[in-house]
Amino acid sequence: MQHLFGPVLSRRLGLSMGVDLLPHKTCNMGCIYCELGCTRKLTTERASYFSPERVLAEIKSRADEGFDYLTFAGSGEPTLSSDLGQILREAKKIVDSPLAVITNSSLLISKEVRNEISEADVVLPSLDAATPKAFQAIDRPAKSLRIEKIIEGLRALRQEYRGEIWLEVMLVEDVNDDDIEAIARAARSIDPDRIQINTVVRPPAEPVSPLSKERMLEVLNYFNDAELIPDWDWNVPKASEDTILDLLKDRPSTLEEICSRIGMNREKAIKCLKILETEGKISKKPQGGHQYFEVHEKALIQKCLGPGSI
Numbered sequence: 001m002q003h004l005f006g007p008v009l010s011r012r013l014g015l016s017m018g019v020d021l022l023p024h025k026t027c028n029m030g031c032i033y034c035e036l037g038c039t040r041k042l043t044t045e046r047a048s049y050f051s052p053e054r055v056l057a058e059i060k061s062r063a064d065e066g067f068d069y070l071t072f073a074g075s076g077e078p079t080l081s082s083d084l085g086q087i088l089r090e091a092k093k094i095v096d097s098p099l100a101v102i103t104n105s106s107l108l109i110s111k112e113v114r115n116e117i118s119e120a121d122v123v124l125p126s127l128d129a130a131t132p133k134a135f136q137a138i139d140r141p142a143k144s145l146r147i148e149k150i151i152e153g154l155r156a157l158r159q160e161y162r163g164e165i166w167l168e169v170m171l172v173e174d175v176n177d178d179d180i181e182a183i184a185r186a187a188r189s190i191d192p193d194r195i196q197i198n199t200v201v202r203p204p205a206e207p208v209s210p211l212s213k214e215r216m217l218e219v220l221n222y223f224n225d226a227e228l229i230p231d232w233d234w235n236v237p238k239a240s241e242d243t244i245l246d247l248l249k250d251r252p253s254t255l256e257e258i259c260s261r262i263g264m265n266r267e268k269a270i271k272c273l274k275i276l277e278t279e280g281k282i283s284k285k286p287q288g289g290h291q292y293f294e295v296h297e298k299a300l301i302q303k304c305l306g307p308g309s310i
């Protein structure tokens, strides 16, 4: 099994190289919005699923590819891997980029897990509910998990951890949006560095609905200083597309070069590149410790011959 994936362009983490420590869909929850589909192995037991040496060898082999974060996430809940702490500690010696862990927060009640995760530079925990009813509805947790304990674990992490905590709240219409006041209260008591509010923009495996843009803006009022993650305007203006493709046709470029050569801010450039990559118009390749974006051959031909020509 390959443990590294990407780097992917991520709005929250820029160019993020993923590390997966678990067999497909091993989790202690079965969130209704999960993009990975049904949880295949529902467990709360931590275990060593793969040899840490193998994972570290893979990290080492790709350490020079140039990415903003090495991000532990992937096929399930990364804290279920009992090798997480050791791998984070060793990975720090191998890569220059900061380390991030995306977690569903469930095991943060354990001091051992908090100590392990504290090796990361950024922790991105989720909090989708603050009452048992909403917790059951949205996250469908393993029987032993209690939302009150999870919130306690998040507070303890805040007190002990010196790195950044970016708390994500995922909202699904008619499932947990009624819990928002309680979630906001819990978030205040946790005091993360950032609160990022999200809704289901990419189609998950189950038929669930996102909150409307208007409702999401309303939700922001419950928090002191939260950010909205979804982007309702998922397109690249024609002029920006042409400028980027012309630039890359001349010369493959890094994200930083693209931003400075066309005077585009990083967040907007990430969005445009992500869309163009999804549409198969550009691709990226590592070279000399950087990720270079280049025009995909198909887009080049299309650009020369005009739309609809192939």
Ligand code: SF4
Pocket (backbone or CB within 6 Å): 027, 028, 029, 030, 031, 033, 034, 035, 036, 039, 075, 076, 077, 104
């Ligand atoms: S915690 Fe993450 S991996 Fe587990 S079911 Fe929820 S979204 Fe999927």
